[in-house]
Amino acid sequence: MDWSKMTFFERFEADILSGKKTITIRDEAEKGYVPGSVVQVSTYEDDRWFCELKILSVTPIKFSELTEFHAEQENMTLPQLKDVIQEIYPGIESLYVIQYQLVSDH
Numbered sequence: 001m002d003w004s005k006m007t008f009f010e011r012f013e014a015d016i017l018s019g020k021k022t023i024t025i026r027d028e029a030e031k032g033y034v035p036g037s038v039v040q041v042s043t044y045e046d047d048r049w050f051c052e053l054k055i056l057s058v059t060p061i062k063f064s065e066l067t068e069f070h071a072e073q074e075n076m077t078l079p080q081l082k083d084v085i086q087e088i089y090p091g092i093e094s095l096y097v098i099q100y101q102l103v104s105d106h
């Protein structure tokens with residue numbers, strides 16, 4: 001795993017660049033991002049670079065503990081966020097909230 005790179009589904013690019021989406025929620029496989037480090041961000045679909053993000057924190061969270069506050073930071077409602085996560089990580093209870101800040105974009 002290259003911890004200086006992160007991918008997002010293309011449909012979230014605009015929300016990340018506008019600062020409306022300030023966290024991502026990932027599974028065990030992505031818990032190794034280092035707070036304080038800067039990662040190169042590209043689209044999952046075609047590996048197109050679109051910005052740099054500074055990792056602020058990586059915090060364990062159970063799927064069942066997700067709240068409106070997490071949803072707000074994803075620019076979604078809580079039911080929408082739960083649907084998205086169930087789609088990407090079906091049946092996974094142990095997740096990680098990765099908080100980030102936009103450093104630079106194109």
Ligand SMILES: CC(=O)Nc1ccn([C@@H]2O[C@H](CO)[C@@H](O)[C@H]2O)c(=O)n1
Pocket residue numbers: 007008009012023024025026044074084085088
């Ligand atoms: C492409 C890839 O490798 N994996 C993921 C995994 C998650 N996410 C987004 O994080 C939030 C909560 O999971 C939601 O906004 C998700 O859509 C993403 O964009 N890409």
